[in-house]
Amino acid sequence: MVQPKALADDFSVSPQLTEADFAELxxxxxxTVINNRPDGEEPGQLTAAAAQQLAQAQGLNYVHIPVKMPELTPAIVDQFSAAMADNPGPILAHCKSGTRSCLLWTLVAAKHNxxxxxxxxxxxxxxxxxxxxxxxxxxxxxxxG
Incomplete structure (x- = not known):
């Protein structure tokens, strides 16, 4: 299983998930699972549609907020913040390495002091x-801000 890294009591980040990770999570x-990876970023990665089906089959909420670093905007951070607020925890956010998801959490935390x-x-x-x-x-x- 992927090894989530807790950033808060109800929020963790991880690298890319595999099919087996959803049942284990x-x-x-x-x-809730928040996917910050754009589709097609890397050959063989789960598509957002496939990940959503896997999440829902396990009773997990699923949110897809694809992030490409050069295109990161305050609107994307606000969308991430809303996803954190509107979905039950614990929440796991992931991307290729977990860094983008960690950055988004940090930006939200910084905005809310x-x-x-x-x-x-x-x-x-x-x-x-x-x-x-x-x-x-x-x-x-x-x-x-």
Whole structure:
């Protein structure tokens, strides 16, 4: 099974899911899966439609918010924030490595002043996601809000 990394009590991120992961996530108590991978990003990855069917077959809510880093906008962050608020937890968000999903969570947390930016950066690094190179983007987002 994929090894989710908890960023909050009811929110984790992981790399790309496989077909078998959906049953294991449901058994582990997850209620919602947010997929941040665009279809066709890599040969052989699950399509959003296939992932949705697998999630629903396990009783999981499924949300697809595809993110390409050059096209990341405040509207996408708002969509991610709404998905977190509107769906039951625990929530697992995933992309190829988990980094985009972690970045989206960080941007939402920064927008809602969940913790100071320095603590957010340390927290994500301790969870295995070093967002140092994305700090200017995070600061830009905070300052624009």
């Amino acid at each position: 449901a058994a582990a108590g997850y209620k 969940t913790m100071p930016l320095e603590e957010l950066m340390q927290h994500t690094a301790q969870s295995g996601y070093d967002l140092t190179r994305m700090r200017p983007l995070i600061e830009q987002y905070i300052n624009a």
